[in-house]
Each structure stands twice: as C-alpha cells, then as structure tokens.
Amino acid sequence: VVLGLVSGGILVVLGHLCEVRGKQKLRLLARALTGGGAALFYFCVFAAHGIYRLLGPLPTGAALLVSALATFGLSLVYRSQAVAVIGMVGAFVTPVLIGGDFEKGAFPLAYIAVINLPVILLGLRRNWQLLYNLAFVFTVAYMIGWMDWMRSGDWILALIFALIYFFEFAALGLLKLRGERRKAGRSIDLLRLALNSLMLMGALYWIFHDADQEKWTGAVFLAAALMHVGLVKVGWRWLPAYREDTLGFLVGGLTFASLALPIQLDGAWVSLGWGVEGVILCWFALRNQSRLLLA
Numbered sequence: 001v002v003l004g005l006v007s008g009g010i011l012v013v014l015g016h017l018c019e020v021r022g023k024q025k026l027r028l029l030a031r032a033l034t035g036g037g038a039a040l041f042y043f044c045v046f047a048a049h050g051i052y053r054l055l056g057p058l059p060t061g062a063a064l065l066v067s068a069l070a071t072f073g074l075s076l077v078y079r080s081q082a083v084a085v086i087g088m089v090g091a092f093v094t095p096v097l098i099g100g101d102f103e104k105g106a107f108p109l110a111y112i113a114v115i116n117l118p119v120i121l122l123g124l125r126r127n128w129q130l131l132y133n134l135a136f137v138f139t140v141a142y143m144i145g146w147m148d149w150m151r152s153g154d155w156i157l158a159l160i161f162a163l164i165y166f167f168e169f170a171a172l173g174l175l176k177l178r179g180e181r182r183k184a185g186r187s188i189d190l191l192r193l194a195l196n197s198l199m200l201m202g203a204l205y206w207i208f209h210d211a212d213q214e215k216w217t218g219a220v221f222l223a224a225a226l227m228h229v230g231l232v233k234v235g236w237r238w239l240p241a242y243r244e245d246t247l248g249f250l251v252g253g254l255t256f257a258s259l260a261l262p263i264q265l266d267g268a269w270v271s272l273g274w275g276v277e278g279v280i281l282c283w284f285a286l287r288n289q290s291r292l293l294l295a
Contacts (some may be wrong), residue, residue: 001054011037012074019078034078042091049107058108061129065114073124081128082263084119088131089117092138095162109161112142113168120172129188132172136192139165140199147206151188162203169196170231171279173248178238193248200224201256228253247292254281269283 015033017024045067049060071087092115116135123132143165148157157271170207173193204224228249254277261273285293 001044001048001052004040004047008037008040011040016074016115026036027178030053031080034071034074034083035090037115038067038074038083038087039090039093041067041070045110057110060107061110064111065118067091068118068217070116072118072264075122078124081126081131084122084126084128085133085134088115088119089138092135106143106161107156109146113161113164113213114138116165116168120168123174124175132169133188133192135195136169137151139169140195141202143199147203147210155207155213158203158207162200162207166196168198169193171251174231174235174238177235177246190248194251196250197255199230200252201259213235218260218263221256221263225253225256228256247290250293264295 011033015030015035015037018030018033020046022030023174042064045055045063048054048063049057055063068087068091071091072084072295075081075087092112116139119135120132123135128152143162170194173189173196176189201221201224204220205217208214208220231249232246235249257277258274261270261277281293
C-alpha cells in the first residue's frame with residue numbers, strides 16, 4: 001500500500017512537471033500522469049480497507065475524500081476537466097478493479113456517496129457537465145449492482161442510500177438552478193433530473209418487493225411524490241423566472257403519484273384518484289401556461 005501511494009505521488013509530480021515545463025506540448029501526457037496517480041491513490045486506499053483490512057471504514061472514507069479533494073484541486077489548478085474526469089473515473093472503477101466487494105455491506109455505498117460530493121461541487125464551480133453526468137451514470141450502475149446482490153435483511157440500508165443518492169443529484173439540480181441565469185444545457189439537466197426520479201422509483205419498488213413489504217409501496221410512492229412537490233417549491237422560490245427548469249421534479253412527482261394509486265388502491269378508487277389528479281394537473285398547466293403540461 002505504501003509503495004502504491006509513493007508511486008502515485010511520483011506520477012502526480014511528473015504530471016505537474018510536464019504541465020509546467022512542457023509549454024503546452026506535453027499537456028496530454030501531463031493529464032494522463034496526473035489522472036493515473038490519482039487513480040492509484042484511490043486504489044491503494046480502497047485496497048488497504050477491502051483487501052488487507054488495515055483501515056476501518058471511517059479512516060478509509062476520510063482518506064478517499066482527501067484523495068478526491070487533492071485530485072480535484074489539481075484539476076482546478078490546471079483548469080482541466082480531463083484531469084477531473086480521469087480522477088473521478090479512477091475513483092469509481094477502483095472497487096471493480098479489486099473484485100467488486102459488494103458483500104462488504106454499507107462501505108461500497110458510502111464510498112460512492114462520499115466521492116459524489118467533491119465531484120458535484122467541482123462540476124458546479126467550473127460548470128463541467130461531463131463530470132457530474134458521468135458520476136450519475138456510475139452511481140446508478142453501482143446501486144443496481146449492489147441491490148442485485150442485496151440480502152433480504154439489508155433493505156433498510158438500501159433504502160437509506162437510494163435516498164442519499166437521489167438527494168445528492170436533486171441538490172445538484174437545485175444548485176444549478178440557483179447559480180445559473182442562462183438556459184444553455186437545460187435539456188441535459190432536465191433529463192438527469194427525470195432519470196434521477198426513475199432511479200429512485202425503481203429502487204423503491206425493488207427494495208420493498210424483495211423485502212416482502214409490498215403493502216407499504218403505495219404509501220412510499222405517495223411520500224416520494226410529496227417530496228418532489230417540496231423540491232419544486234424550493235426551485236421556484238430560488239428562480240421563479242425559469243419555471244420549466246423544475247419540470248424534471250414535477251414530472252417525477254406526477255409519476256410517483258400516478259403509480260401510487262393502482263399499487264395501493266383497487267377498482268373505482270384508482271379511477272377516482274386519477275380523475276382528481278387530472279383535474280389538478282389541468283389547473284396547474286393552465287395557470288403556468290406550460291406547453292408540455294398542457295399537451
């Protein structure tokens with residue numbers, strides 16, 4: 001582990017020398033060396049916990065966070081999204097390189113949640129959309145992999161981290177809404193928000209089905225719909241001029257509410273609930289003159 005950390009440090013130093021003294025001619029090599037050194041840091045820290053049992057979960061999480069912050073700090077110095085992406089990819093593929101280790105309980109899930117924080121903050125600071133969009137893809141992939149392995153007794157753990165991941169990327173959408181005053185890239189943001197809600201929906205259904213808790217699925221979906229409505233209110237309070245920026249949250253809430261009715265109710269009650277929801281949707285669309293909602 002120590003040899004790996006030293007080797008990673010050497011790669012980062014060589015990358016810095018290529019960046020400073022290469023006079024733009026060695027920029028690609030500098031990025032590769034810096035990203036490779038950062039990935040090696042992640043690998044060594046994860047291996048110290050996952051393979052050799054040298055570190056506990058808390059020191060490992062702290063060390064991974066420091067490694068991530070150092071890598072992203074270098075990307076800020078170089079003003080390079082490539083360095084940030086290489087470091088981020090290295091962080092996410094580390095568990096796969098050493099064999100997955102989903103059986104280690106909460107650690108892989110907490111690892112992803114910790115890595116997401118500096119990725120989102122850095123992406124917001126530099127408006128590096130590729131960075132946090134890739135992080136979202138990796139997060140969904142890891143969540144699916146872990147839930148496929150999940151034992152029946154781990155459903156509460158899966159529920160907690162599904163909500164954590166959802167709120168991380170929901171917060172990303174709200175912070176972008178508050179910090180930006182232009183509409184460029186909004187289509188990607190809306191798509192990510194909609195996919196984030198779909199990820200939560202699939203996770204909730206999967207979790208409660210595997211845990212034999214289907215009787216609570218409808219109530220949980222309704223609670224998720226109300227949670228989306230709360231996010232819509234926050235978004236409009238921060239930036240009421242761009243109402244359609246919160247459309248991703250609104251569509252997620254409508255979908256949760258629509259599916260909660262047939263899951264929890266039966267027969268005519270489903271039709272009645274959908275009728276009430278349709279009236280509310282028509283009123284809301286007419287009030288805000290949203291073409292998509294009107295359609």
